[in-house]
Amino acid sequence: xxxxxxxxxxxxxxxxxxxxxxxxxxxxxxxxxxxxxxxxxxxxxxxxxxxxxxxxxxxxxxxxxxxxxxxxxxxxxxxxxxxxxxxxxxxxxxxxxxxxxxxxxxxxxxxxxxxxxxxxxxxxxxxxxxxxxxxxxxxxxxxxxxxxxxxxxxxxxxxxxxxxxxxxxxxxxxxxxxxxxxxxxxx
Amino acid sequence: xxxxxxxxxxxxxxxxxxxxxxxxxxxxxxxxxxxxxxxxxxxxxxxxxxxxxxxxxxxxxxxxxxxxxxxxxxxxxxxxxxxxxxxxxxxxxxxxxxxxxxxxxxxxxxxxxxxxxxxxxxxxxxxxxxxxxxxxxxxxxxxxxxxxxxxxxxxxxxxxxxxxxxxxxxxxxxxxxxxxxxxxxxxxxxxxxxxxxxxxxxxxxxxxxxxxxxxxxxxxxxxxxxxxxxxxxxxxxxxxxxxxxxxxxxxxxxxxxxxxxxxxxxxxxxxxxxxxxxxxxxxxxxxxxxxxxxxxxxxxxxxxxxxxxxxxxxxxxxxxxxxxxxxxxxxxxxxxxxxxxxxxxxxxxxxxxxxxxxxxxxxxxxxxxxxxxxxxxxxxxxxxxxxxxxxxxxxxxxxxxxxxxxxxxxxxxxxxxxxxxxxxxxxxxxxxxxxxxxxxxxxxxxxxxxxxxxxxxxxxxxxxxxxxxxxxxxxxxxxxxxxxxxxxxxxxxxxxxxxxxxxxxxxxxxxxxxxxxxxxxxxxxxxxxxxxxxxxxxxxxxxxxxxxxxxxxxxxxxxxxxxxxxxxxxxxxxxxxxxxxxxxxxxxxxxxx
Numbered sequence: 001x002x003x004x005x006x007x008x009x010x011x012x013x014x015x016x017x018x019x020x021x022x023x024x025x026x027x028x029x030x031x032x033x034x035x036x037x038x039x040x041x042x043x044x045x046x047x048x049x050x051x052x053x054x055x056x057x058x059x060x061x062x063x064x065x066x067x068x069x070x071x072x073x074x075x076x077x078x079x080x081x082x083x084x085x086x087x088x089x090x091x092x093x094x095x096x097x098x099x100x101x102x103x104x105x106x107x108x109x110x111x112x113x114x115x116x117x118x119x120x121x122x123x124x125x126x127x128x129x130x131x132x133x134x135x136x137x138x139x140x141x142x143x144x145x146x147x148x149x150x151x152x153x154x155x156x157x158x159x160x161x162x163x164x165x166x167x168x169x170x171x172x173x174x175x176x177x178x179x180x181x182x183x184x185x186x187x
Numbered sequence: 188x189x190x191x192x193x194x195x196x197x198x199x200x201x202x203x204x205x206x207x208x209x210x211x212x213x214x215x216x217x218x219x220x221x222x223x224x225x226x227x228x229x230x231x232x233x234x235x236x237x238x239x240x241x242x243x244x245x246x247x248x249x250x251x252x253x254x255x256x257x258x259x260x261x262x263x264x265x266x267x268x269x270x271x272x273x274x275x276x277x278x279x280x281x282x283x284x285x286x287x288x289x290x291x292x293x294x295x296x297x298x299x300x301x302x303x304x305x306x307x308x309x310x311x312x313x314x315x316x317x318x319x320x321x322x323x324x325x326x327x328x329x330x331x332x333x334x335x336x337x338x339x340x341x342x343x344x345x346x347x348x349x350x351x352x353x354x355x356x357x358x359x360x361x362x363x364x365x366x367x368x369x370x371x372x373x374x375x376x377x378x379x380x381x382x383x384x385x386x387x388x389x390x391x392x393x394x395x396x397x398x399x400x401x402x403x404x405x406x407x408x409x410x411x412x413x414x415x416x417x418x419x420x421x422x423x424x425x426x427x428x429x430x431x432x433x434x435x436x437x438x439x440x441x442x443x444x445x446x447x448x449x450x451x452x453x454x455x456x457x458x459x460x461x462x463x464x465x466x467x468x469x470x471x472x473x474x475x476x477x478x479x480x481x482x483x484x485x486x487x488x489x490x491x492x493x494x495x496x497x498x499x500x501x502x503x504x505x506x507x508x509x510x511x512x513x514x515x516x517x518x519x520x521x522x523x524x525x526x527x528x529x530x531x532x533x534x535x536x537x538x539x540x541x542x543x544x545x546x547x548x549x550x551x552x553x554x555x556x557x558x559x560x561x562x563x564x565x566x567x568x569x570x571x572x573x574x575x576x577x578x579x580x581x582x583x584x585x586x587x588x589x590x591x592x593x594x595x596x597x598x599x600x601x602x603x604x605x606x607x608x609x610x611x612x613x614x615x616x617x618x619x620x621x622x623x624x625x626x627x628x629x630x631x632x633x634x635x636x637x638x639x640x641x642x643x644x645x646x647x648x649x650x651x652x653x654x655x656x657x658x659x660x661x662x663x664x665x666x667x668x669x670x671x672x673x674x675x676x677x678x679x680x681x682x683x684x685x686x687x688x689x690x691x692x693x694x695x696x697x698x699x700x701x702x703x704x705x706x707x708x709x710x711x712x713x714x715x716x717x718x719x720x721x722x723x724x725x726x727x728x729x730x731x732x733x734x735x736x737x738x739x740x741x742x743x744x745x746x747x748x749x750x751x752x753x754x755x756x757x758x759x760x761x762x763x764x765x766x767x768x769x770x771x772x773x774x775x776x777x778x779x780x
Contacts, residue, residue: 171469
């Protein structure tokens with residue numbers, strides 16, 4: 001079989017090209033052009049210490065913080081080492097009970113009216129850093145009371161942490177929860 | 188849909204259509220050995236590669252040798268990856284010290300990535316080292332994609348060439364595809380993704396402090412690693428307070444680009460393209476959808492150019508687009524109608540379970556149909572959590588046989604098999620000679636086409652049927668009742684059609700699924716590929732019959748409509764009973780009929 005030699009050699013050559021040279025080229029250009037993004041879009045404090053990534057959501061449950069979306073990641077919510085969704089089907093009784101419990105928690109915190117879906121349904125990655133604008137707004141009274149600050153201050157903070165549609169029409173407007181909460185702690 | 192979602196959807200398809208002609212004609216040039224603007228740099232590289240590997244580029248191959256070379260290369264890919272997965276703890280670039288795969292999981296994963304399926308029964312951030320991801324999995328993303336495209340090109344040559352048994356040289360097609368098409372587009376796409384926030388580095392995982400610490404109940408284990416249980420049988424747990432978390436790092440963007448472009452779909456992370464490091468912004472989301480559809484779409488134009496009839500290519504593309512957009516419409520309707528059982532609890536009536544806020548509904552749904560219409564299988568949405576009718580759309584797109592754009596290459600050749608069936612049936616009905624592109628369709632072509640379109644379907648029905656009576660397979664279901672059946676059906680359909688996405692609640696890392704899955708992936712990939720090459724071999728030997736009054740025109744709207752009907756009827760006849768018991772029953776349960 002004269003084709004055995006090319007099969008093995010081309011496999012090795014392509015491993016070198018696609019598995020070595022290609023990622024090396026991409027890494028070099030990425031670090032030259034977009035160093036911050038390539039490293040993980042980390043937020044740092046004045047001393048340069050990493051506080052977290054703007055792309056990776058963190059768990060919050062204190063009344064004084066804005067709450068993120070529910071997370072179904074492994075072990076605990078927003079665990080970056082075990083990303084994933086709940087994979088619950090829409091008629092699963094356990095899932096419906098979980099959503100019901102989340103609704104109760106929000107009601108206890110003083111939320112009235114129809115609750116935005118993203119605030120009680122788990123994200124796909126379990127790390128979703130964003131909530132919708134609506135979901136942020138309806139948490140303002142609770143956070144204001146817990147922090148004893150006026151709602152106007154928080155409205156302003158939420159507006160500042162809101163990203164609009166990308167290029168004016170792509171995706172959905174959203175609020176970065178970690179960025180917002182870090183800002184609150186520095187108020 | 189709001190105005191923005193309409194705009195996003197329409198612009199996505201406009202950009203896609205605008206790219207199809209330039210890329211399609213570029214690919215035609217590449218595979219016909221013509222000069223392109225990249226030849227200046229790449230032609231010398233190509234020569235060196237041929238010299239080292241002992242390939243004679245002018246050497247033409249008949250279908251048997253073409254298929255044999257393809258199988259040999261795939262065998263090398265399989266053995267290489269299997270070995271790497273079993274020994275990754277000994278290899279470099281393993282800062283997290285991840286252990287080797289079990290043999291069942293290594294077998295499953297090696298077959299999965301070699302066959303362009305990228306079914307993943309492991310979680311990337313926990314189970315795979317940087318070296319495995321980069322030198323193993325990413326390489327397979329390139330080469331398995333190039334394999335599919337090469338086969339499609341050989342099949343096109345079968346239609347175009349006359350009175351010869353030669354279909355081209357597999358090694359040349361493979362090399363040119365990788366060098367001229369996959370690598371340049373991947374480099375550009377990877378950098379675009381990095382600009383949006385996809386990571387690209389070789390760092391060890393980073394520890395960051397949590398602003399507010401969290402806690403969870405961690406199960407305790409005995410010395411042998413078995414979970415400890417108290418007298419009543421409940422697991423013993425201890426409450427752990429988490430003050431900092433580890434954030435995984437790695438060469439993600441370079442892998443993400445080829446994973447979408449080559450319709451592979453195997454994620455760097457467990458949550459795949461839903462993970463913010465893989466798909467950070469709405470723009471990156473649109474770029475990824477475009478990458479998924481780009482090559483399968485453009486290949487229809489390449490086909491048109493090489494066959495000397497571009498209308499024929501547009502006709503195939505039209506059929507694909509029609510079904511894809513139809514499925515998107517239904518999915519978008521289902522997801523924005525939401526889940527009445529959740530709405531009853533006082534929640535806004537759209538389904539956001541398993542979706543990311545930044546992508547929005549349309550961005551999530553477009554990704555769902557793109558990734559399942561093609562055999563990509565990357566996900567930015569957890570398909571398991573779609574509404575029943577919504578979830579039936581990706582399932583149906585997979586069950587149709589991965590032809591709605593389909594896998595790179597495999598989509599086109601499977602679609603051509605459907606076209607041959609359509610020509611034959613219409614020929615019987617209206618009494619015209621069955622001819623396609625000037626080649627007479629005879630018994631051998633019919634046999635091969637039937638094998639191509641039925642292999643995956645038959646495999647799906649058998650393996651999911653056996654799963655239903657296998658206790659281990661049933662115990663893997665994460666959701667009860669009708670939804671559990673949907674999970675199994677989806678898993679097997681995805682495996683046998685080389686898609687790789689999942690209703691991921693199902694625990695697929697049990698022997699039944701890893702082993703039967705490995706077999707199904709190999710059957711679903713190689714049986715149709717060999718059959719279609721055999722068909723190309725016999726077609727190329729035929730003489731050309733110029734169209735006459737008795738020829739059915741296959742590049743006009745009536746044939747496109749007919750082909751669409753044939754596809755839908757074959758799909759419905761094969762799978763309607765299974766769909767009725769899964770998603771349709773669940774929908775009726777959900778709306779409370």
